[in-house]
Amino acid sequence: MEISVGRSLLESNDALAAELSGRFARAGVLALNLISSPGAGKTSLLEHTLRDLSGEFSMAVIEGDLQTDNDARRVAATGALVEQINTGGGCHLDASMILEVIPRFPLRDLDILFIENVGNLVCPVEFNCGEDHKVALLSVAEGDDKPEKYPLLFHLSSVLLLNKIDLLPYVDFDQEKAARFARAANPRLSILPVSCRGEGEGLEAWREWLREAVKAKRAKHAGTSGE
Amino acid sequence: MEISVGRSLLESNDALAAELSGRFARAGVLALNLISSPGAGKTSLLEHTLRDLSGEFSMAVIEGDLQTDNDARRVAATGALVEQINTGGGCHLDASMILEVIPRFPLRDLDILFIENVGNLVCPVEFNCGEDHKVALLSVAEGDDKPEKYPLLFHLSSVLLLNKIDLLPYVDFDQEKAARFARAANPRLSILPVSCRGEGEGLEAWREWLREAVKAKRAKHAGTSGE
Numbered sequence: 521m522e523i524s525v526g527r528s529l530l531e532s533n534d535a536l537a538a539e540l541s542g543r544f545a546r547a548g549v550l551a552l553n554l555i556s557s558p559g560a561g562k563t564s565l566l567e568h569t570l571r572d573l574s575g576e577f578s579m580a581v582i583e584g585d586l587q588t589d590n591d592a593r594r595v596a597a598t599g600a601l602v603e604q605i606n607t608g609g610g611c612h613l614d615a616s617m618i619l620e621v622i623p624r625f626p627l628r629d630l631d632i633l634f635i636e637n638v639g640n641l642v643c644p645v646e647f648n649c650g651e652d653h654k655v656a657l658l659s660v661a662e663g664d665d666k667p668e669k670y671p672l673l674f675h676l677s678s679v680l681l682l683n684k685i686d687l688l689p690y691v692d693f694d695q696e697k698a699a700r701f702a703r704a705a706n707p708r709l710s711i712l713p714v715s716c717r718g719e720g721e722g723l724e725a726w727r728e729w730l731r732e733a734v735k736a737k738r739a740k741h742a743g744t745s746g747e
Numbered sequence: 748m749e750i751s752v753g754r755s756l757l758e759s760n761d762a763l764a765a766e767l768s769g770r771f772a773r774a775g776v777l778a779l780n781l782i783s784s785p786g787a788g789k790t791s792l793l794e795h796t797l798r799d800l801s802g803e804f805s806m807a808v809i810e811g812d813l814q815t816d817n818d819a820r821r822v823a824a825t826g827a828l829v830e831q832i833n834t835g836g837g838c839h840l841d842a843s844m845i846l847e848v849i850p851r852f853p854l855r856d857l858d859i860l861f862i863e864n865v866g867n868l869v870c871p872v873e874f875n876c877g878e879d880h881k882v883a884l885l886s887v888a889e890g891d892d893k894p895e896k897y898p899l900l901f902h903l904s905s906v907l908l909l910n911k912i913d914l915l916p917y918v919d920f921d922q923e924k925a926a927r928f929a930r931a932a933n934p935r936l937s938i939l940p941v942s943c944r945g946e947g948e949g950l951e952a953w954r955e956w957l958r959e960a961v962k963a964k965r966a967k968h969a970g971t972s973g974e
């Protein structure tokens with residue numbers, strides 16, 4: 521019975537996610553769902569990205585948290601448009617929550633909409649929010665075994681940001697092993713080693729990934745909107 | 748409707764947890780539910796604890812994972828009795844899963860039963876497994892804001908192991924701030940700064956906490972089992 525309840529929840533979420541995906545397609549906005557454990561660096565990555573690309577793209581953020589608006593305030597400090605969703609203890613964002621805040625964004629004027637999910641390596645993966653790509657983050661402090669132990673996120677993501685590489689000298693983390701496990705879950709996964717501390721490290725590869733993703737979305741949009 | 752499903756799941760779990768709690772009480776075994784984000788160090792803590800206290804206590808472990816038996820093999824290498832539960836993608840252990848493996852343990856011969864939950868700072872907190880105490884772990888690499896953003900675990904735990912303090916020089920983590928947030932969620936929380944890397948650091952305070960908890964459980968057991 522538990523399983524059938526789970527399935528029907530996921531099915532009704534999928535229907536709303538399809539509705540969202542259609543809205544993002546019609547607006548030509550690239551939607552990215554950022555997923556990781558708590559403290560892997562999603563907000564720090566956004567702070568860098570929003571500052572570094574503010575001259576190139578029009579971007580906005582949906583911040584998901586159990587409670588507090590700390591992350592939303594950090595993101596808003598970059599000047600980006602941000603909407604906070606508090607799940608009230610809930611372990612993931614779902615499509616219905618995103619649908620509720622979407623009217624507050626000028627979707628057609630945006631290039632990228634970032635959805636920062638609740639910090640959780642399990643539940644957010646199952647609830648599609650209409651995104652073009654899931655973006656996985658893994659901090660090297662979490663251990664190189666995580667892609668093997670929690671494979672679904674890596675299986676469904678387009679890119680993995682291996683974050684906090686500034687800590688590599690101080691932790692037992694084998695990058696090749698982590699990459700092998702991640703690629704076993706998803707052979708096409710792009711893996712980008714980065715650090716979001718201070719000035720950051722490796723972030724140009726991430727910005728390049730974003731530029732390509734925006735370009736692909738625009739090409740698709742031009743194709744479907746029938747110029 | 749979603750909420751009522753959630754409630755009825757939690758209520759039926761609570762009934763099974765009460766059954767488990769009764770079994771642990773009759774056997775006089777201290778049951779501890781270890782909860783943290785992925786990669787905060789639960790398995791490393793167990794490796795140290797099982798080795799260091801093998802002469803003092805009879806201990807066993809239930810290992811919860813989405814998949815793989817990597818952690819169970821690490822724990823078994825210490826010589827401890829261990830049973831693996833694979834949740835098949837599920838985000839937490841629940842009382843029914845624990846009830847299923849309990850017959851495989853000689854409960855009356857045990858002093859401590861450790862339950863290592865799935866790595867997840869949210870869902871495991873809501874599913875009581877009949878434990879005497881929840882034991883929270885937080886890696887300093889996760890950031891000092893986590894007790895404010897994920898307060899329920901800290902609210903319901905008896906002790907917080909602030910792990911990976913060997914990384915303190917390399918991360919931006921304010922111990923006082925983390926402690927303030929954690930104590931706001933739970934004024935009686937014991938906070939123990941530790942490192943489980945190499946020889947370990949601060950672990951004697953944890954062993955002392957365990958000795959006190961075993962003593963309290965034995966006193967309670969002697970009281971309820973007559974005389």
